[in-house]
Amino acid sequence: MQKPLTSPAPQSPDTPERDPLKPEEKRAVVKRFSTHLNKGQIRYLRAGHLDILERHRTDLGFTDPETGRVMVDCFTSAGCFNVGRSNPAVQRAIEEALTTCDMGSGHLLSEAKIRLARHLTARAPAGLTHLFFAAGGGEAVxxxxKLALGASGKTGIIATQKAYHGHTGLALSVNGKDHYRRHFEPLMPGVRFAPFNDLGAVRDMAGPDTAAVIIEPVQGEAGIHVATQAYIRGLRELCDELGIFLIFDEVQTGFGRTGALFAAEHYGVVPDILATAKSMGGGLFPNGAVLYAMNDNVARFLETWPAFHLSYSGGSDIGCRVSLAVLDEIDRLDLCSNARDRGEEFLRALEEIRGENPGIIREVRGIGLMVGIEYIHEFMGPMMSNALAEGGIFAAYSGNAPQVMRFMLPLTVSREEIEQVVEVIRKAIRTMKALLPVALPAAKIPGVLPLLNSEKIQTVTFNWLRTLETAAHLMTRKRRS
Incomplete structure (x- = not known):
């Protein structure tokens, strides 16, 4: 019998969440969430069997208290849990910090800030010698x-199509899909979008008013697209030639995710500015950083406006101690190497699955443990999310490319656990294939494919199916009782 991928954490007798969640309790939780937080999010999650309360969070995932099923977290909140869920060493770091300090003031001197700054700049690509702290990814971007605009005195930004950089002000302005921006415009002016991995398009857009080019070395929300060597090196040369800041958004790719501490290392290229966050907080206390190279323009700008960016919680004493523990765990467990090795094994196995299912899977791609499976139609992403959840895997399809299922396992995953995840994926594909004899012919009918790809229609359909499933389970229970 196949063992669970993770085991529930032990609980003390007085733990309030120790009992299974009864159906009526689950309904009450859902109602309260809908009333006080977000009703639309419940419908969206329920459609994919993801309306789950996370309990017994440990290592690779968590337990669904309603079913008792151990869920493997293959999303990790887009890379927040690189060192695992509830990592004991990181937990000890925050417990020790709480006995001696609080968050501290962002305006004052701090030994914890200095230690982390020295450690990060020593580990970063050569030349990134200074940093600012941020509360999270959007604020880091x-x-x-702001640093590029202020130091250059220019107003233009080049970003990439389908890019995702966060939901805050300037970060939102450089998101490369209209649906993120349209309800909040006008946003920052002067932003232009080039296709990813298209150096010629960037060259055509760049000019004397261009302050910066911002890219993700691996586009996450766009569907796990890895930048080519020629593209990254060409951007570096172009930015040097025209005096443009090159910014890497490594919020998702940083802290070992791609098999190196920062994805920039794979290219032998150093950006002028590098933003990182997510797993920097170990999934316990948020923290982020903006590493940058010092030059004359930056020095002049910071001399005249040293407080151009302030953060309420970025670089807090607690956050910095947590981030130091995260870096120690990455080193102690050699997680960069593990991400490379397990990622290669995962990609090979998924390529085998692709070869077995050419009419379903278009491409498998990724680097390290940042992997995507692209299906031939958008509606297949939500279908797979549903099938994987039933098999005990929490995975998410890409927000900017619903046909792509993203897999971003904790970097602590073992070879045996990768093999078990692969088997669940195989089973989920078999489940999806049982529905395709109806869906695929329907997709060929004019006007039907856009309906199948509609997130709204998918949500309604899968919620209806969940209602039928729930009714069937209740009838089964009544017969047994």
């Missing part, structure tokens, strides 16, 4: 863009 905001800070990076």
């Amino acid at each position: 905001d800070c990076a863009l």
Whole structure:
């Protein structure tokens, strides 16, 4: 019998969440969430069997208290849990910090800030010698863009199509899909979008008013697209030639995710500014950083406006101690190497699955443990999310490319656990294939494919199916009782 991928964490007798969640309790939780937080999110999650309360969070995932099923977290909140869920060493770091300090003031001197700054700049690509702290990814991108705009005195930004950089002000402005921006425009002016991996398009857009080019070395929300060597090196040469800041958004790719501490290392290229966050906080206390190279323009700007970016919680004493523990765990467990090795094994196995299912899977791609499976139609992403959840895997399709299922396992995953995840994926594909004899012919009917690809229609359909499933389960229970 196949063992669970993770085991529930032990609980003390007085733990309030120790009992299974009864159906009526689950309904009450859902109602309260809908009333006080977000009703639309419940419908969206329920459609994919993801309306789950996370309990017993440990290592690779968590337990669904309603079913008792151990869920493997293959999303990790887009890379927040690189060192695992509830990592004991990181937990000890925050517990020790709480006995001696609080968050601290962002305006004052701090030994914890200094230690982390020295450690990060020593580990970063050569030349990134200074940093600012940020509360999270969006704020880190905001800070990076502000630094480039202020130091250059220019107003233009080049970003990439389908890019995702966060939901805050300037970061939102450089998101490369209209649906993120349209309800909040006008946003920052002067932003232009080039196709990813298209150096010629960037060259055509760049000019004397261009302050910065911002890219993700691996586009996450766009569907796990890895930048080519020629593209990254060409961007570096172009930015040097025209005096443009090159910004890497490594919020998702940083802290070992791609098999190196930062994805920039794979290219032998150093950006002028690098924004990182997510797993920097170990999934326990948020923290982010903007590393940058010092030059004359930056020095002049910071001399005249040293407080151009302030953060309420970025670089807090607690956050910095947590981030130091995260870096120690990455080193102690050699997680960069593990991400490379397990990622290669995962990609090979998924390529085998692709070869077995050419009419379903278009492409498998990724680097390290940042992997995507692209299906031939958008509606297949939500279908797979549903099938994987039933098999005990929490995975998410890409927000900017619903046909792509993203897999971003904790970097602590073992070879045996990768093999078990692969088997669940195989089973989920078999489940999806049982529905395709109806869906695929329907997709060929004019006007039907856009309906199948509609997130709204998918949500309604899968919620209806969940209602039928729930009714069937209740009838089964009544017969047994």
